Amino acid sequence: MPDNGEHVAERTAPGGVDTASPEETPVFSLRDVSVSYGDHLALAGVNMDVNAREVTAFIGPSGCGKSTLLRSLNRMNDLITGARVRGELLYKGADLYAPSVDAVQVRKRIGMVFQKPNPFPKSIYDNVAFGPRTVGMKGDMDGIVEKALRGAALWDEVSDRLRDNAYSLSGGQQQRLCIARAIAVEPDVILMDEPCSALDPVSTVRVEDLMAELKERYSIVIVTHNMHQAARVAERTAFFSVQVDDAGNRIGRLIEAGETGTIFTKPTDKRTEDYISGRVG
Amino acid sequence: MPDNGEHVAERTAPGGVDTASPEETPVFSLRDVSVSYGDHLALAGVNMDVNAREVTAFIGPSGCGKSTLLRSLNRMNDLITGARVRGELLYKGADLYAPSVDAVQVRKRIGMVFQKPNPFPKSIYDNVAFGPRTVGMKGDMDGIVEKALRGAALWDEVSDRLRDNAYSLSGGQQQRLCIARAIAVEPDVILMDEPCSALDPVSTVRVEDLMAELKERYSIVIVTHNMHQAARVAERTAFFSVQVDDAGNRIGRLIEAGETGTIFTKPTDKRTEDYISGRVG
Amino acid sequence: GGGGEADSSGGEGGGELSGQIQIDGSSTVGPLSEVAAELFMEQNPGVQISVAMSGTGGGFERFCNGETDMNDASREISEEEIALCEEAGISQERITVANDALGVIVHPDNPIDCITVDQLNQIWGPDSSATTWGDVEGLEAGDAADSEFTLYGPGTDSGTFDYFTEAVNGEEGSIRTDYTDIGEDDNAAITGVEGDANAMAFVPYSYFMEAGDAVKPLQIDSGDGCTEPTLENVQSGAYTPLGRGLYVYASDVALENQASVAFMNFYIENSAEITETAGFIPLTDEQMSTATEQIESLSS
Amino acid sequence: MADSSMAASTAGANPRRPLAGAGTSHWGEKLIKVFLALCAAFSVLVTTGIVLSLVFPTISFFGQIPLAEFLLGTTWAPAFAQASFGVLPIVVGTLIVVVTALAVSVPIGLASAIYLSEYASSRVRKVVKPALEVLEGIPTVAIGLFAFFFMRPLAEQLFPFFPWDTPFSIGIAGVAVGLLIVPLVASVSEDAMRSVPAGLREGAYALGASKMRVSMRVIFPAAISGIIAAVVLGTSRAIGETMVVLIAAGAGNPNLTFNWFGSAQTMTAYIGGTATGDISQGTVVYDTIFAVGALLFSMTLVMNIIATRLVRRFREVYE
Amino acid sequence: MVIQKGEQPQRSRLAVAGARSATESVFGAGSRADRIGNVLFRALLLLGMGFALLGMMAIIVWSFVDGMPRLDMNLITEGPSSITPETAGYRTAILGSLYVIGGVILFIVPVGVGAAIYLEEYADHTRWWNRLIEVNIQNLAAVPSIVFGILGLAFIVRGPLDLGFVAAAGSLTLSLLVLPTVILASREAIRAVPSSTRLGSLGLGATHWQTIWHHVLPGALPGIITGVILSVSRAIGEAAPLLLVGAVTFVMFDPSFFEGQFSVLPVQIYNYAGRPQEEFRVLASAGVILMLAVLLVMNSFAIWLRNHYENKNAR
Ligand SMILES: Nc1ncnc2c1ncn2[C@@H]1O[C@H](COP(=O)(O)OP(=O)(O)OP(=O)(O)O)[C@@H](O)[C@H]1O
Numbered sequence A, B: 001m002p003d004n005g006e007h008v009a010e011r012t013a014p015g016g017v018d019t020a021s022p023e024e025t026p027v028f029s030l031r032d033v034s035v036s037y038g039d040h041l042a043l044a045g046v047n048m049d050v051n052a053r054e055v056t057a058f059i060g061p062s063g064c065g066k067s068t069l070l071r072s073l074n075r076m077n078d079l080i081t082g083a084r085v086r087g088e089l090l091y092k093g094a095d096l097y098a099p100s101v102d103a104v105q106v107r108k109r110i111g112m113v114f115q116k117p118n119p120f121p122k123s124i125y126d127n128v129a130f131g132p133r134t135v136g137m138k139g140d141m142d143g144i145v146e147k148a149l150r151g152a153a154l155w156d157e158v159s160d161r162l163r164d165n166a167y168s169l170s171g172g173q174q175q176r177l178c179i180a181r182a183i184a185v186e187p188d189v190i191l192m193d194e195p196c197s198a199l200d201p202v203s204t205v206r207v208e209d210l211m212a213e214l215k216e217r218y219s220i221v222i223v224t225h226n227m228h229q230a231a232r233v234a235e236r237t238a239f240f241s242v243q244v245d246d247a248g249n250r251i252g253r254l255i256e257a258g259e260t261g262t263i264f265t266k267p268t269d270k271r272t273e274d275y276i277s278g279r280v281g
Numbered sequence C: 001g002g003g004g005e006a007d008s009s010g011g012e013g014g015g016e017l018s019g020q021i022q023i024d025g026s027s028t029v030g031p032l033s034e035v036a037a038e039l040f041m042e043q044n045p046g047v048q049i050s051v052a053m054s055g056t057g058g059g060f061e062r063f064c065n066g067e068t069d070m071n072d073a074s075r076e077i078s079e080e081e082i083a084l085c086e087e088a089g090i091s092q093e094r095i096t097v098a099n100d101a102l103g104v105i106v107h108p109d110n111p112i113d114c115i116t117v118d119q120l121n122q123i124w125g126p127d128s129s130a131t132t133w134g135d136v137e138g139l140e141a142g143d144a145a146d147s148e149f150t151l152y153g154p155g156t157d158s159g160t161f162d163y164f165t166e167a168v169n170g171e172e173g174s175i176r177t178d179y180t181d182i183g184e185d186d187n188a189a190i191t192g193v194e195g196d197a198n199a200m201a202f203v204p205y206s207y208f209m210e211a212g213d214a215v216k217p218l219q220i221d222s223g224d225g226c227t228e229p230t231l232e233n234v235q236s237g238a239y240t241p242l243g244r245g246l247y248v249y250a251s252d253v254a255l256e257n258q259a260s261v262a263f264m265n266f267y268i269e270n271s272a273e274i275t276e277t278a279g280f281i282p283l284t285d286e287q288m289s290t291a292t293e294q295i296e297s298l299s300s
Numbered sequence D: 001m002a003d004s005s006m007a008a009s010t011a012g013a014n015p016r017r018p019l020a021g022a023g024t025s026h027w028g029e030k031l032i033k034v035f036l037a038l039c040a041a042f043s044v045l046v047t048t049g050i051v052l053s054l055v056f057p058t059i060s061f062f063g064q065i066p067l068a069e070f071l072l073g074t075t076w077a078p079a080f081a082q083a084s085f086g087v088l089p090i091v092v093g094t095l096i097v098v099v100t101a102l103a104v105s106v107p108i109g110l111a112s113a114i115y116l117s118e119y120a121s122s123r124v125r126k127v128v129k130p131a132l133e134v135l136e137g138i139p140t141v142a143i144g145l146f147a148f149f150f151m152r153p154l155a156e157q158l159f160p161f162f163p164w165d166t167p168f169s170i171g172i173a174g175v176a177v178g179l180l181i182v183p184l185v186a187s188v189s190e191d192a193m194r195s196v197p198a199g200l201r202e203g204a205y206a207l208g209a210s211k212m213r214v215s216m217r218v219i220f221p222a223a224i225s226g227i228i229a230a231v232v233l234g235t236s237r238a239i240g241e242t243m244v245v246l247i248a249a250g251a252g253n254p255n256l257t258f259n260w261f262g263s264a265q266t267m268t269a270y271i272g273g274t275a276t277g278d279i280s281q282g283t284v285v286y287d288t289i290f291a292v293g294a295l296l297f298s299m300t301l302v303m304n305i306i307a308t309r310l311v312r313r314f315r316e317v318y319e
Numbered sequence E: 001m002v003i004q005k006g007e008q009p010q011r012s013r014l015a016v017a018g019a020r021s022a023t024e025s026v027f028g029a030g031s032r033a034d035r036i037g038n039v040l041f042r043a044l045l046l047l048g049m050g051f052a053l054l055g056m057m058a059i060i061v062w063s064f065v066d067g068m069p070r071l072d073m074n075l076i077t078e079g080p081s082s083i084t085p086e087t088a089g090y091r092t093a094i095l096g097s098l099y100v101i102g103g104v105i106l107f108i109v110p111v112g113v114g115a116a117i118y119l120e121e122y123a124d125h126t127r128w129w130n131r132l133i134e135v136n137i138q139n140l141a142a143v144p145s146i147v148f149g150i151l152g153l154a155f156i157v158r159g160p161l162d163l164g165f166v167a168a169a170g171s172l173t174l175s176l177l178v179l180p181t182v183i184l185a186s187r188e189a190i191r192a193v194p195s196s197t198r199l200g201s202l203g204l205g206a207t208h209w210q211t212i213w214h215h216v217l218p219g220a221l222p223g224i225i226t227g228v229i230l231s232v233s234r235a236i237g238e239a240a241p242l243l244l245v246g247a248v249t250f251v252m253f254d255p256s257f258f259e260g261q262f263s264v265l266p267v268q269i270y271n272y273a274g275r276p277q278e279e280f281r282v283l284a285s286a287g288v289i290l291m292l293a294v295l296l297v298m299n300s301f302a303i304w305l306r307n308h309y310e311n312k313n314a315r
């Protein structure tokens, strides 16, 4: 969306919040963010912006703090005792960690899909309907559920057994159900922690297509190990790595972030290049 | 390994079992194998051979029964009540499901790595040492543990904290620990159910390299969603898919199995071709 | 199992007695036997006496099974129980070890001081329809005449209940059914009467003595004028019909050993001290000599 | 192909049996299984013992008292001259205690459980949970004395307008029994809630659910089978509680009443009192103990069959 | 933003207010009803827990106030007395309770955990006998304690076992009473061990028992210990069934396990509480405190044990 110096007709996101065009206000601005678990500093000194209506990918080796940072973005880390976020973490200019901010309100706008599928032990229908009911969405619940399930490329497989328990689904189906569940509340941002690691390629394609569709309305941050996926779906990519300090502590660091094309073709940092080239198709 | 009509110098696998050259005795021979969970037929009519000292990959869409078949190969399905395996499933010519066969002995020779990392809630060291202790391996346990951890590309990261709890590792590290654990007992066959789905590319490469190394001594069957991975590591590939019968039941079927190159470049079945071409990176 | 295996090498009355004596039975008599046992063991450290309180019935069951040496009883042994004992070849004897009195208690402010057995029967009888003090013929209730009374009685499984119903209403267990059964804890009757100006209850001697001025035990008129439930009146037999004896049943088998004999004799000889400590009424000289003779004959 | 023998395997040399293996552990495993099965089967022996110890005296009882009179009669006066064996009054007494106890313990217990499992910091939980467990062990005798000497007089002072005719109150006894089972209900249901996988909690929070919603809509239903089990355990403790009622409820009168504020008897208190009373063995009155015991036993049986059905229906599978 | 006369506090207050309203405009505040509902819900939960703790504390405090005069060493070192309640104690009852509880632990741990392992790990639940055992245990857990007294009298004290009215009989009776609780709690604990742990172990060729011994039991241990604590706590305080198997006894000599009469704390307390003299009532209250102290010691030990294992077991 070109920025022609004036406000283009703005769309109103479901949360009721006006979103600016990507170039205008970053959806997240991180300034010197670090996260620790108890004494253990897991991630330090992260500075970056995440733009609205784009897909941003976090890549990097295992243990570098991708999931940790992602969870900080919707305050899921609040739930881990001992976890502590420092630095400035702004969401549309507002401090996410200001005392007056209610984490629940944050998560209503910033949804999340996890690495391990975690459906509720309820029916498929109730799994999807849980979120909309929670945020008080009115209207045709059946329609909302169907739409979300279609969005997650699951509708065809489950339409005739919506009342079955979600645990009767296979792993891949369960994960897609979790995606449907997150989509159903039509959040402002969707955070995904390796959402496709349990999906087969066909479903993966559908989900990736879905992301492309969704980013017209939502901002998406995705953690992935699959660099192809990052290259395919993300406008911007952030590469993290682990630094071992003198005391032997392994601390996660943001190495570089930028246009995906740039990161993959002309990384400025040696470590990024090593990682990218060390990878395999 | 070329079959020149006579026995080449045979290596004795650590389990003490002589393995024939691949062409001679298939490690698994499946004849009309089907698996059902209660009334639900999950997989039907599978006929295939799995060769020794090769990597065989199972691919196919979610829910097609890959995990189900894999679990049948070391009788892990015994543990699921209602699960039933029919047909002939031979391991080195012996019926895996003969009444006289002890499932425990089967699993000592046919190890397994799971989709979700499942380390024991013990120290890293004890996780790896459990298997060797269980099967009564004698000798330098520290050496065995180190070797297994190195094999799983984990040694450098954990060598200084072997006594820490395994749950303090990140997801990827946990999965590599599980691989180390399976390797430690030096089984005859290793079954892997999407072992890399939680690994970053660097670790993935190491594990793939490891497979290449291991297949000199062991037979490996791997379930994967990553077709590149299948192409890279597997000598032979089996493609499964889901057929919907008239009653609407979704039954898994083996579509075709053969040399990986053939499957990926000249699939004989239309469905395989569709799947391969519909795939992404 | 059970007792009876005391070895009697120590000889009579000396300090070298040894062995075990097991006593069971009524929870009313139990505290008395405990005091006796305690005093006895002070002098005879070699003897171990245990006092259980499984109730008179449960106690007889064990007694006639040969599991215990003596049985505390607040009532006489029943036909069934005699048969049981005979079956086991145990011959038993009832030995009176103390006197007790049931007191009919009311609130201290209650104007009534004395009540006749007939009036008690009017109140407690099985067909009684009395609900206020005034409903009872000849009862001088003054202002309280129109007040409805509340009645408390002990558990229907207790010897106290049996005794009172027999003495007042002429038949064991014969009583009106709409009174409040306080169950096991006689203290509760005291608490009840203490807190209710129109309550009436019957409780064993030790309980109303201990309660002091909190409750008022009524004098009983059984035809010879009003009699207070005092120690002397009970001993003399003037406090009728609510004075009663408390018993220990001993068996010939148990009294084969010297320790048991010595204990029983001790129990009788020190009646004054034992009963006072436990809150009961001592034996009369006459009762004491009868008891001594019984022990003598059982043990020979 | 020739398989050389597995370590320690005698049969391994057989090329036809690549899977034969050390059978030595086999016997050990079998023996252990047999031992464990015996442990489990032991419970059946216990039940058989209970049934046997109840059944003969009960038969003898019903030889003298018609079953219908026992079950339908409304006057419970076995020891009276005009004996009457209608068990309903003490059944009603038991029911009053149970209902009251549940009304106290279920809300309090579940509230504590939810708070501990979902709200409390781990520090608070580390203190409160063990405290509850200690409280679970408070001797019932102590609670009975407390109810009789403290709660009942206090209740009269606070609510003088209720008909507190006697120093006893079956209702107060019920409240005390409720207090007694709170720790049980809280502790067992907290365990159930805590064993709900963390992933479910995270999933729900990520959808913007508040703590209340996560607790009530996700954790509670996922733990429902454990919660039902907790309530059932509590109920059976309430039915079976003897000492508190023996001390604080008195024994009431033989007629069927529903007076919450007055004295009344329960089935267990009747058994406890009578078994240690002065009743002579072999009489009908003595046999009532067993008849009432048998009735209690059957009642708990029926309750449990219903509860088991419920639990099975609500059990949710996860992982 | 209007700034009034350079007043520093006022200004910063405004700034804060401004920032807050900006934040609120981004996140919204959630509906008022929701917020009130959440606060109310939390308050209710706290109230419930407060009630639970306060109610129980009241009992303890009340016992303390009542029993205070008799909190002395005699309480532990002296036996019971009907003559001198001022110096009498619970020595023999404490010993009796210890014997009984010791026996209970020795019995219920192997049998209870064994049964739980069988039912969770081995039993084929489609078989009628296993279902029978399950239903049976659940039902036993609900059987009133007094009924176990009847059983104990008929089968343990007399009848087949014929132990007599001794501590061993009381111990066995209470063991049977709490056995179902231990089994049920252990089963829950075993079930809570993730099946992925079992699969991991079995996948390595561990036998069923090796898997149980090395992974399932350690994982379930905290839960099992909790179950045992709860059961033993209950057994310590339980009086009703012991009334029927002979613990209602005045014993001045130290008891033993298989021989001679015994008494236990709660029964002795009940016995004293029913006496007419005030001194005995005080003694009874002091006894309650004594029991609580015993419970506290046992529980502390068990909690320490449990935390120890929980730390070892992860997270
Ligand atoms: N709940 C937790 N408590 C303590 N430490 C944690 C916790 N979660 C993660 N860590 C630590 O923080 C570091 C970063 O972990 P994180 O899970 O964010 O890595 P990741 O980049 O997502 O890895 P992966 O790709 O394997 O998922 C690791 O060293 C890990 O051990």
Ligand SMILES: Nc1ncnc2c1ncn2[C@@H]1O[C@H](COP(=O)(O)OP(=O)(O)OP(=O)(O)O)[C@@H](O)[C@H]1O
Binding pocket: A168, A169, A170, A171, A172, A173, A198, A200, B037, B040, B042, B061, B062, B063, B064, B065, B066, B067, B068, B069, B080, B250, B252
């Ligand atoms: N334990 C089980 N009980 C009942 N049905 C099951 C069970 N496990 C799998 N199934 C069913 O069997 C079918 C095949 O499942 P399976 O897990 O083998 O698929 P998969 O090919 O491994 O899929 P994915 O790629 O998603 O892991 C599915 O329809 C699934 O619902």
Ligand SMILES: [Mg+2]
Binding pocket: A066, A067, A068, A115, A193, B171
């Ligand atoms: Mg991660």
Ligand SMILES: [Mg+2]
Binding pocket: A171, B066, B067, B068, B115, B193
């Ligand atoms: Mg699978």
